[in-house]
Structures are given as C-alpha cells and as structure tokens.
Amino acid sequence: MWLQLLAALTLFWEKLTAKMQKTISPKIHKFTLSEVSQRQILQEKSKYPHPKTAILPGLHIAYRESGYLSPEVLKDVAILLEFPYTEVSEVASFYTMFPKHKVGKYFIQICTNISCYLCGANGLLEYLQQKLGIKVGEVTPDGLFSLGTVECLGSCDTAPVIQINNQDFSENLTREKIDQILEKLRSQK
C-alpha cells in the first residue's frame, strides 16, 4: 500500500512540475525574437490539423526576423510551440535554407547546379569572390555581405542566377549587373 501511495505521489509530482514548466517557462524565458514574431509564431500553432506541422512555418518566421537560426532563436520557437528544443533544432538542421551561423546582412547565394554551370556560374562565383574579397562561407569585415552556393533554384532559363537573403532571384547575370546589384545594396546599407 505504501508503495502504491508513493507511486501515486510521484506521478502527481511529475504532472505538477510538467504543468508548471509549461506554464512558467515562457514567462521566465528571455525571448530573442520580437513580440511581433512571437505573436505570428503563436498564430501558427492552431492553424494545422497537428500542432507539430507549425514547426517549419515557425522557423520561417524566426528566420525572417533574425537572418539565421541561432540556438537562442530555436529555443524561442520551441517554447512558443511547446515542443522540446531538440525536436525543433532537429528539424531546423535538416533544412539548408536556414543558415545556422551569423551571415552578412546580404547573404548572396550562387546557383552552381548544372544549367547555371553550363551558362557561366563558375565565372560568376569567382567574380563575386574577387569583388567582395571573401570566399564561399565567409563574411565581409563590415558584416555586409556573405557568400554561399545553392543547388538549382529553378530559374534555369535565366542562368546564371543568384538569390539574396532567400528572397527574389537576380537573373541573367553579367559582370555589369553584379556591379549594379552590389552598389545598390551598399547604398542601402
């Protein structure tokens, strides 16, 4: 009988602490994401037939604000969506569109897949590396630009192509066009 009572008490204690963790932790957690993003992520929670589906949309919102997914940001998403941190970071690590380390303000990704390669992507990559003075995976000292390669962007009729900050494509690129794009981005700062 004592054993049964002890088991019941343990179960009660576990349930209580689990409930407390769930309800209290968001309050004591210091969020990295802005309140707007937090609200948007919370809205995703009830949108789908299963709450776990909201993880990827949640990561998109977090990425849009922070530009890369740091452990702190992943923790925010996990707490907001009420999933363990590991579950969220496991998903995030699979999807290459989200950088996991700090990148430049303008993250330039060059398509190096077959159609772009056939239309001069190697030369484009070299030109960009030379213009910015950095290699793929690096950030310029002023923190403005970083370079990455990306697989086929589905814009092969306008090769070679780059994508900046995972937004719209810059297509049919030439040296002149690259110069203009970089100049424009520099002036925006």
Place this chain on the structure above:
Amino acid sequence: MKIVFKNINKPEQYKIENYIKNGGYQALPKALKDYSPDQVIEVVKKSGLRGRGGAGFPAGVKWSFVPKSIAKPKYLCVNADESEPGTFKDREIMEKDPHLMIEGAIIASYAIQAHICFVYIRGEFTLCARRVEQAIKEAYAKGFLGKNILGSGFDLEMMVFRGAGAYICGEETALLDSLEGKRGLARVKPPFPAVEGLYKCPTVVNNVETLANVPDIILNGAEWFASIGTAKSTGTKLFSLSGHINKPGNYELVMGTPLRHLIYDLGGGIKGGRKFKAAFPGGPSVPLLIEKHLDTPLDFESLQQAGSMLGSGAVIVMDESTCMVEATRILIWFFRHESCGKCTPCREGTMWLHQVLDRIEHGKGRMEDIDLLLRISDNIGSKTICALGDAAIVPVVSSIQYFREEYEYHVKHKSCLTHTVAPFN
C-alpha cells in the same frame, strides 16, 4: 496546341478576375454539379492523364486508391516543391496562372473527398508563395474555397506550406514527413500515401502541372484529352529547356513531339552554332540522350525505348564543349548534398561516387576507378527506400555508357578532353 499554358502570357492572369474572364472557374461548378466524386475520378482515368512530376503514374488511378468507406479525414497535397535541376515549369504556372492549379486542386479534392488541401511550395520560390497565397484568398472571397463551395455542400480549406531548401521533399513521402513537422525523410512503401499518408490518413500527392490539366479535362471531356498526344501518353507536357541553348524557357508540346523540334525549331538551336553533344530529357534523374536520339518523340514510351525517361520534362542541353566528367561530378555533388541520409546505400554511396569522380576530374584517378563507379552505382540502384538513390546513379552510369573515352582521357592525361569553361562576362 496549348492546355496548361493557353493563358500564361495574358496580362495579370494571376488575378482572379482575369482568370475568370479568360474562361476560368467553369470546370469547378461543372464537376461539383454534374459529377459525383467517383465520376470525376472516372473522367480523369479515361483521359489517360499521367503524373507530370516525374514518375508518370496515372492520376485517376492514384485517386481511386483512396479508400472511400474509411472514417479518417483525407488530404490532398499539391507537390510544388519543384527542385529537379533544370525544371522551372511549375514555377511559371504558380507565378502567372495560379488559379489554374487551384481550380484543379479543388476538383481533385472533391474527387477524393479531401477537406484540407496543402500546397507545398519550395522555400526558395518566394514570388510563387505570394502569388498562390493571394490567389487562395481571392478564391475564398468568391466562394470557390471554404464551406459549402458554390452551394454544393462540399467544404475545402486550402493553405500554402513553404519548404526550406530540401530536394528530397519533392519525393511524396518525404514531403509528408516535412508537412508533419519532421525532417523530410522518405518512407518505406507500402503503405502508400493513398492509404496511409499525412498524419496516417489517406493522402494524394499531385504535381502542380498534373492538377493544372484537370480543369480542361472536366470542361472538354476525357475523349478530347485522350485524343491529344499518343495512345499511352495523352495530352501535352511542359518542357523546361535550359543549358547551351539559344532560346531557353518553358515550352508546352503535344506528347510525342521530337526532341529535335524542341531544341532546333523552338529553342533556336545550340548557342554559338556549336554541335549538340547530349541532353537530359527529364532532369538529371533520367539517362542522357545523345545525337542519335535527337529524333526521339518526347513521350513516356518512346523515351523509355530510347533508354531514358520523360521525368520532370527538364531538357538540359549540353554542347560539344562540355566535359561530361565535370558535368557528372556537379550532379553527383547535388545528389550527395540532397540525400536525406535515411538509408545507407544512398547516403554513403553518393558520397563515394562524388569522391571518386572528384579525383578523376582533378587528375588523380586510376583506370579501375571507372568500373569502381559502376560497381558503386550497382550497389545503390534499386536498393534504396526512395527513387533518389536510383536517380543519383543515372548521370554516372549513362555518362560512362556514352562517354567512357572522356573518363579514360581524364585518367591518362590528367586533364579534360573537351573542357571549355563557359565564360562570364
């Protein structure tokens, strides 16, 4: 003859009022009022419409696999995760004529009695996602989506779900895992998604182009559609032409049109007047075609006879200046990078293929490496959970089949036989 692209270049066709003005949303009321869900499936079956994403499975048959008496909810997923290298046809549909896909998806949902439809768009396609989201909003406002669509009693919710840069998520079971909030790993089949798909419920996954054909089939009838193309490959197909070509772009062709017509008449021939060397007729997941195949009709059966496949319809043209070893190395890097890592032959095999190709390309190869590549390929092919493994070996095997001498030249001379790097000016 144009079906999917008939209105593609009309101004602002992506807006619902223009879509309706140009004859849109007429198939939907017809399907809902004149046909039962089973009758819609019958019509699509009779039309012979086959999946346009790569596998070419008959769409109506796929729909008929969804169990009818089951109490679980059913789902339709639009596969808009267009990631096969060289393919950009679904992107053009979604950017310029999204309602065509949406109308097709509503009809398909009605046929399988799904009340929730996800449009899984690859993350990089930001304009597509914006256009489709806006189009869905417009369709809700006009009563084509939501509760009791056009007074038929049929309800459907549709939403956009964005991927995040994983090629494998275009594979239907990996797409479902991704939608469930997991890493996009391919699942062992059976059970097939039609029986146990999203959230373990019956699910149909259809490509954007497949669904974009549905409204016209409903409007004009199965016989009309079946009369276009060849007996077993009915209708038209979008081809994304890219590479060393004068006029790259998307072209809608009647099934069975020869490759030569696409490359030389529509595509304006090879850049700089150089000679044609080889082409992937359906993305790099399907075997190469060489000069002797130029008159091959582009349809499922003829391409199979020529030793290749229709695939996604991405025709990647390479001229005589292309080094096939380097081209293959680039593609193998892609497959290595995109392997989900769930099964060993694909995860490890693509890595070894890439490493061996890398050393051949960089003048460190040995003659026996060429057969080693074939042996590794043999250990991947048909031994993986999904088709990515089979696709990954295709560029290796078919480039060795047709251009073995280039591999040998690389090993012997430690340099390319033909390589001219495309200039960037």
